[in-house]
Amino acid sequence: MARVYNFSAGPAMLPEPVLSRARDEMLEWRGSGMCVAEMSHRGKEFMSIAAQAEADLRELLAVPSNYKVLFLQGGASTQFAAIPMNLLRGAASADYLNTGSWSKKAISEARRYGQVHVAASTEAERFTRAPGQDELTLSDDAAYVHYTPNETIEGVEFPYVPDVGDKPLVADMSSTILSRPIDVSRFGLIYAGAQKNIGPAGLVIVIVREDLLGQTLPATPTMLDYKVQADNDSMYNTPPTYAWYLAGLVFEWLKGIGGLQAMGKINARKAELLYKTIDDSGFFKNPVEPASRSWMNVPFTLANPELDDTFIKEAKAANLTTLKGHRSVGGMRASIYNAMPIEGVEALVGFMQEFERKHG
Amino acid sequence: MARVYNFSAGPAMLPEPVLSRARDEMLEWRGSGMCVAEMSHRGKEFMSIAAQAEADLRELLAVPSNYKVLFLQGGASTQFAAIPMNLLRGAASADYLNTGSWSKKAISEARRYGQVHVAASTEAERFTRAPGQDELTLSDDAAYVHYTPNETIEGVEFPYVPDVGDKPLVADMSSTILSRPIDVSRFGLIYAGAQKNIGPAGLVIVIVREDLLGQTLPATPTMLDYKVQADNDSMYNTPPTYAWYLAGLVFEWLKGIGGLQAMGKINARKAELLYKTIDDSGFFKNPVEPASRSWMNVPFTLANPELDDTFIKEAKAANLTTLKGHRSVGGMRASIYNAMPIEGVEALVGFMQEFERKHG
Structure with missing residues (x-):
């Protein structure tokens, strides 16, 4: 079997050049006599890998100093x-926008540490759109405002960055980071699990403004204290070295294709092609309001749900895998992260059109 | 350059057959069309990898059901x-044995959640031996007894499992797990960072008796709640899939060489050879009492510390790397985990004898 087009929501496809490099360096990284996974995290080889990855990420996102x-x-x-453990900083509450399954999880965990004011919710509309700026009811005493710019399960993406005045804006960018340029200075803290657009699972990246460090709740585990991690360059203990290395290879690959401006154009084309196919069809349907549609996660349903299994099966036979929708939503979901080439989306679209002709 | 003998304390050497397999499967795992790092953790391919790894680990350690x-x-x-967040279970205090740098770190963090009674300490003797059973001053009201069977930095290993009556015995086995057979039923909880004898950094294994689950401190992050993780088969969120897979390859390799009985014999020979070389020499010295010497981490000093840099440099030229001692101890440290072949120890011993002849 050849490599497939894998539409998994995460862990997800990695760029083939990254995997090839990792394969070639598995037994020995650049004359070091060892695999990166075998290196002491305090040795000069790994320190150089770690520093280069950070520098490349900073360059890609233009992270301010x-x-x-x-x-x-x-x-x-x-x-x-x-x-909440790090950012409540003496305040009793924080504002959270409730725009999908991951927002809800973030809210539920934050409630264990302080009060959560839900400053906007689209739950009554089954999370089919992002709320507008004028719908946000921000509170004066909130320590920060949290939102999920892209909801992986519902496929809803904010088409704008909320204006929250002088409050720190906190964003779970797990499924959108690096998909296009962003203005980091608009945020107090950005975090993202790696397993969608960064690298393998087991790594999470946090980008945090320095003035927010250093005032944690008493029960905060030392390992979750951002200041401790910042003061130790993320090496308070042994970091996930091999995942860090693979992330670095992904950053290098992104730079090679022209950075986030170029990546954003490719992603826009991929998303446009897939949504247009869905909208032009009488058979496939995406429930999300067009302005809030995700570039990364595209859920869609079939006119006849009894054909779901056939769709999955025939898609797999055509080397298009992991298209089943999340159990909470049903139907299909095509995640088309950075590493999914346009050819993969073209193949999916061709398959969908053929499927509609055959079964529609 | 060829692959080196890498004496790093962790991350450390991985078995070459494991790396070769990982290399061969990097672009495609067994006809799946994808790298393991690209697989959905909920798909049947990764679920089978995860289950096999757990089954093999259970078999290797004879983990009771x-x-x-x-x-x-x-x-x-x-x-x-x-x-402490999971195991204090309503009690105010726990007993900790203070036998080295990692014990001290465990104690310091536990003090943030409850009282710690130090039930034995060898700090006054600079951690050069494990305390005897008759030295342990266990308390009646401790929720559990914590110790570090092998201290990675000091190279001190308990030659016995403490008898703590009906208290749960908790052990940080990071640098000794899988080095020889153990009786898991003697422990309430065993934990181990992967980056020494299990696999790459970024994975930690916890083996916990079921009756200890389910009574956490209020501020416990959901991700740190053992019961939540147990109820979700370690997939409450996306687990570190690639590290899990590599760990599975290591377990398979261990089974192939005959399991922990066979591994233990090899490790005993390796340790004996190195300690004998040190003891027979007038030039190298290990400060640890013979009965408490670690099979995995062997610190040693040179008669003339001014030769330390020369030793490191000449060793590196002989493909023997990462021998510098921990900054808190100085001198040298050879970590000889499972993946270090006997040939690596023989090469080190030969080099040491030659070094002594030349410089002694």
Whole structure:
């Protein structure tokens, strides 16, 4: 079997040049006599790999110098606790926007550490759009405002960055980071699990403004204290070295294709092609309001849900895999992250049109 | 350059057959059309990899059926907080044995969640031996007893498993797990960072008796709640899939060489050879009492510390790397984990004898 087009929501496809490099360097990284996974994290070889990865990420996202970039573990779900623990900073409450399944998880965990004011919710509309700026009911005493720019499960993406005045804006960018340029200075903290657009699962990146560090809740585990991690360059203990290295290879690949401006154009074309196919069809349907449609995660349903299994099966036979929708939503979902080439989306679109002709 | 003998304390050498397999499967795992790092953690391919790894680990360690095996993130340092959060279970205090740098870190973090009674300490003797059973001053009201069977930095290993009556015995086995057979039923909880004898950094394994689950401190992050992780088969969120897969390859390799009985014999020979070389020499010295010497981490000093840099440099030229001692101890340290072949220890010993002849 050849390599497939894998539409998994994460862990997801990695760029083939990255995998080839990793394969070629598996037994020995550049004359070091060892695999990167075997290197002491405090040795000069790994330190250079780690520093280069951070520098490349900073360059890609144009991270201002008053932000720390942390390479941590535990996924976004661990950050759901770490964020209130680090950012409540004496305040009793925080504002959260409720725009999908991952927002809800973040809210539920934050409630264990402080009060959560839901400053907007689209739950009554089954999370089929992002709320507008004028719908946000921000509170004066909130320590920060949290939102999920792209909801992986519902396929809803904010078409704008909320204006939250002088409050720190906190964003779970797990499924959108690096998909296009962003203005980091608009945010107090950005976090992202790696397993969609960064690298393998087991790494989570936190980009945090320095003035927000250093005032944690008393029960905060030392490993979840951003200041401790920042002061130790993410090496308070042994970091996930091999995942960090693979992320670095992804950053290098992104730079090679022209950075986020170029990547954003490719992603826009991929998303446009897929949504147009869905909208032009009488057979496939995406429930999300067009202005809020995700570039990365495209859920869609078939006119006849009894054909779902046939769709999955025939798609797999055509080397198009992991298209089943999340159990909470049903139908299909095509995740088309950075590493999914336009050829993969073209193949999917061709398959969908053929499927409609055959079964529609 | 060829592959080197790498004496790093962790991340450390991985078995070459494991790396070769990982290299061969990097672009495509067994006809799946994808790298393991690209697989959905909920798909049947990765679920089979995860289940096989757990089954093999259970077989290697003969884990009784009333224990859960968890594949988590954040290293042993995150467990330093998770353990009191999960195991204090209404009690005010726990007993800790203070036998080296890692014990001290565990104690310091536990003090943030409850009282710590130090039930034995060898700090006054600079951690050069394990305390005897008759030296342990266990308390009646401790929720559990924590110790570090092998201290990675000092090279001190308990030659016995402490008898703590009916208290749960909790062990940080990061640098000794899988080095020889153990009786898991003697422990309430065993934890181990992967980057020494299990696999790459970014994975930590917790083996916990089921009756200890489910009574956490209020501020415990959901991700650190063992019961949540056990109920979700370590997939409450996306686990570190690639690290889990590599760990599975290591377990398979261990089974192939005959399991822990066979591994233990090899490790005993390796350690004996190195300690004998040190003891027979008038030039090298190991400060640890013979009965408490670690099979895995062998610190040693040179009669003339001014030769330390020369030793490191000449060793590196002989393809023997990462021998510098921990900054807190100085001198040299040879970590000879499972993946270090006997040939590596023979090469080191030969080099040491030659060095002594030349410089002694």
